Amino acid sequence: MRSAHALAAGMLAALAAPASAETYLSVAAATDAYRTELAKSCSEVGSTLDVRPGFVREVDLNGDGVPDAILSTRYADCATAPAPFAFSGSSGEAARWVVSVPGGFETLEFVYQKVEIERSGGAPRITLSLPGGICGLGALDRCRHVIQLDGSRVVASAWSDGQARPEPTKATASPAASDPVPVMTADHNGSVMEIRDDRILYAEPKASLRGVVKPGTVLVEGKWTGDRFAGTAYAFKKGCPPASYAVSGAKVERPGQLDLVLRGAGPIRKGCEVVGYSDRSPHARLVFEKIMSE
Structure with a gap:
């Protein structure tokens, strides 16, 4: 259960x-x-x-x-x-x-x-x-x-309002120089991520994700309440629309570093079709390690 x-x-x-x-x-x-x-x-x-x-x-x-x-x-x-x-x-x-x-x-x-x-x-x-x-x-x-x-x-x-589009990306990974939103970076399974207030996006995707995501692709978006975060994450598969699912979690202090750990029942696919959600999905636990301010 x-x-x-x-x-x-x-x-x-x-x-x-x-x-x-x-x-x-x-x-x-x-x-x-x-x-x-x-x-x-x-x-x-x-x-x-x-x-x-x-x-x-x-x-x-x-x-x-x-x-x-x-x-x-x-x-x-x-x-x-x-x-x-x-x-x-x-x-x-x-x-x-x-x-x-x-x-x-x-x-x-x-x-x-x-x-x-x-x-x-x-x-x-x-x-x-x-x-x-x-x-x-x-x-x-x-x-x-x-x-x-x-x-x-x-x-x-x-x-009723249109089928999901292929990829929920932002126009660019880097904001304008006047952007007041503080930017933090973190490592996520070998990819460099940017944490911008209410969203987490790929800054430098790892090589194995080439053709699946690109710089600026949003992985998670939501809202902070203190050190806790809740929102929507996206699971990506080449050639398929992204699969959305809700996640929540909090910042975790470890010796010498600060991480963010989010959990949520991740999507299970059959081909591109989402056929269910499970705690055992590889997307069910998202860890963003070594959070640092730029």
């Missing part, structure tokens, strides 16, 4: 059912399991779980007449954490959908800004509001993705 750090990080699982959905006998059992996961993650940061009304939303998600549920972290927090810690962030709220299938219920993981469900007979039309970077728009924009479910499987989908 995923930790809450990863649940806050599983991005855009609406594109397909996760690689390994969990199965439960009832919505109540799935809800109890989710609360246990979130509580465990809160205990890891010395806190307790606070769940508010709205955490469970009963709704028929696949049109089979059996009540399903949306379990939303918008209504759950680590109440007494020593530093701000939330399961929802700038990329949206992490949610677990509990969907009826023959013999029980399966779970799906999503992250979105908002979800709207339109019932018109048969499977409901579900519209997800997502960060603009998913649709090739700006980081502060929003776009919509429309899906329908057959059991726990996504069987129909459409981008």
